[in-house]
Amino acid sequence: MSDGMNPLVEVEGLTVAFGPVLAVAGFDLSVPAGASVALVGRNGAGKSTTLKVLAGVLPPSSGRVAVGGVDVSVAPDDARAVVGYCPDVGGLIPRATPWEHLELAARLRGLRPGWQSRASDLLDRFELAGESDRITAGFSHGMGRRMSVLLAAFHEPEVLLLDEPFDGVDPLGVEATLQVIAELRAQGSAVLVSTHLLPLAVQACEEAVVLRRGQVVAAAPARELAGETGAERYRSLLS
Numbered sequence: 001m002s003d004g005m006n007p008l009v010e011v012e013g014l015t016v017a018f019g020p021v022l023a024v025a026g027f028d029l030s031v032p033a034g035a036s037v038a039l040v041g042r043n044g045a046g047k048s049t050t051l052k053v054l055a056g057v058l059p060p061s062s063g064r065v066a067v068g069g070v071d072v073s074v075a076p077d078d079a080r081a082v083v084g085y086c087p088d089v090g091g092l093i094p095r096a097t098p099w100e101h102l103e104l105a106a107r108l109r110g111l112r113p114g115w116q117s118r119a120s121d122l123l124d125r126f127e128l129a130g131e132s133d134r135i136t137a138g139f140s141h142g143m144g145r146r147m148s149v150l151l152a153a154f155h156e157p158e159v160l161l162l163d164e165p166f167d168g169v170d171p172l173g174v175e176a177t178l179q180v181i182a183e184l185r186a187q188g189s190a191v192l193v194s195t196h197l198l199p200l201a202v203q204a205c206e207e208a209v210v211l212r213r214g215q216v217v218a219a220a221p222a223r224e225l226a227g228e229t230g231a232e233r234y235r236s237l238l239s
Contacts, residue, residue, distance in 0.1 A: 006188035013063035025214035036191040038201035041211035047194040055085035068158040084157035086148040088164045094137035125176045141168040153180045160191045168183040168198045202226045
């Protein structure tokens with residue numbers, strides 16, 4: 001676990017190779033407690049791959065990656081315990097209901113009695129309370145996105161990783177996601193958001209890291225990518 005002095009996310013020289021293809025070509029990243037960072041870039045820039053490594057889903061080819069002070073290569077189970085992860089696709093059990101997902105998460109993570117209150121609150125906020133007994137196989141894409149974000153934030157993780165959380169989500173779902181990000185940051189969590197929606201990246205996060213072909217090409221306050229001027233700067237970084 002983090003001692004509050006060191007960054008909650010530490011990436012040093014990360015590379016991820018799929019055969020001859022470098023999906024992540026080596027970069028460093030440090031995210032302290034209470035901070036929020038957006039990973040932005042075109043498809044194939046390495047955003048999702050980076051989050052998969054941080055979540056302990058995919059091993060790095062080289063480099064060091066730690067979350068909450070835990071090296072994901074040395075102790076992947078311990079690393080996963082401090083992370084809440086919303087993958088870019090999938091992540092839900094098709095034949096399970098939202099409430100069953102939450103029950104399973106509470107059991108696997110050893111949550112204390114009383115977790116039902118937070119579960120009900122989150123279902124209300126993400127407008128899924130009326131769907132809590134419906135299997136997720138029938139969910140729309142946007143409903144699935146909302147449920148995945150909800151599950152990632154449910155146990156109030158030290159590190160929250162959201163991959164394309166706004167894709168296909170309506171304004172109320174976006175608002176609920178932004179609210180959860182703000183609340184966890186206020187509690188001292190580190191938040192990373194991967195998205196191709198630049199305005200929402202700016203709205204959700206304080207810092208932005210622009211990736212191109214698996215490398216960091218810029219890192220700056222997210223507000224510098226706001227508006228048409230920011231969008232133009234962003235396009236120039238990707239060209």
